[in-house]
Amino acid sequence: MKTRYLSLMLLLSTFLFGAKADSSIWGTNLLTHILEYDKEGSLHMGHWFTVIQSTYVKPVLLFVLTVIPLAFIVHYALVGPKRFSHKGKSIMMFPLFKRINHGVAAISFMIIIPTGIIMIFGSTFGGGTFVRLCKDAHAIAAPLFFLSVIPMLITWFSRMLFNLKDDIRWLKIAGGYLSKEKKPVPAGMFNMGQKIYFWIVTLGGLVMIATSVVLYFVDLEIIAPVLEYYSISQIDMLRISALTHNIIGIVIISMFMVHIYMSVFAIEGAYKSMINGKMHEEEVKILHSSYYKELQEKGEI
Secondary structure, X not given: OHHHHHHHHHHHHHHHHOOOOOOOOOOOOHHHHHHHOOOOOOOOHHHHHHHHHHHHHHXXXXXXXXXXXXXXXXXXXXXXXXXXXOOOOEEEOOOHHHHHXXXXXXXXXXXXXHHHHHHHOOOOOOOHHHHHHHHHHXXXXXXXXXXXXXXXXXXXXXXXXXXXXXXXXXXXXXXXXXXXXXXXXXXXXXXXXXXXXXXXXXXHHHHHHHXXXXXXXXXXHHHHHXXXXXXXXXXXXXXXXXXXXXXXXXXXXXXXXXXXXXXXHHEOOHHHHXXXXXXXXXXXXXXXXXXXXXHHHOOOO
């Protein structure tokens, strides 16, 4: 009975993971490869993976999830939200396609981020079916993010390029968010904070997708020649992918929390611009003064 059960499990595993006889993960050479882990010629990632993953990832994420919201509460209490007149002329900032694209990215993030957090703290949530469902939802939402990040990268690329003159001045005054005064802030259509967030989410997101593919499919033959050329074992590739995925993920979670606070709380009604595509003239004039001047020079306002 036990023999039949083990044979069935082996057959199912081979079918589900697409294993082949020469696979370094599931194939007949599995034990040989295990014995070679962390031996001479390897990257010796086993030790560092264990240390970083077990010692730093959870505490750092917990720190982010605790300290950043506390900082927002303090900022809201001491400085408060910026309020702008919603009377008068509105300026079209985001056409329909960009709003839809942003919406798809937002939906995918609302699935990916909570499920990713639950997966990291899986044991805290008791593991089992709930965590496995989160893992499945995480995997399903990833292609949705991929479908949104490519058009976003293409359509917003030029506006997201750094302008040192404005961007450095913006950083020096923290975008004016530490003051209650409404003084013109040096920024184009997107300010320095938005640009940093954009590049971290798009480029970092693409790296996240690449590492997730490695982690999900485990044994990708397509990268085998590259691993062999650089003398990287399959297990070390998985360790590197897991660490990279988690580290970049924590950075993106941090930036996403800031993005939500800024658009919902720090600037009253700012989120509405991604619904109707428009920002009121005073808001553009103050928060995106360089872009406002550009529109004036073009005679568009």
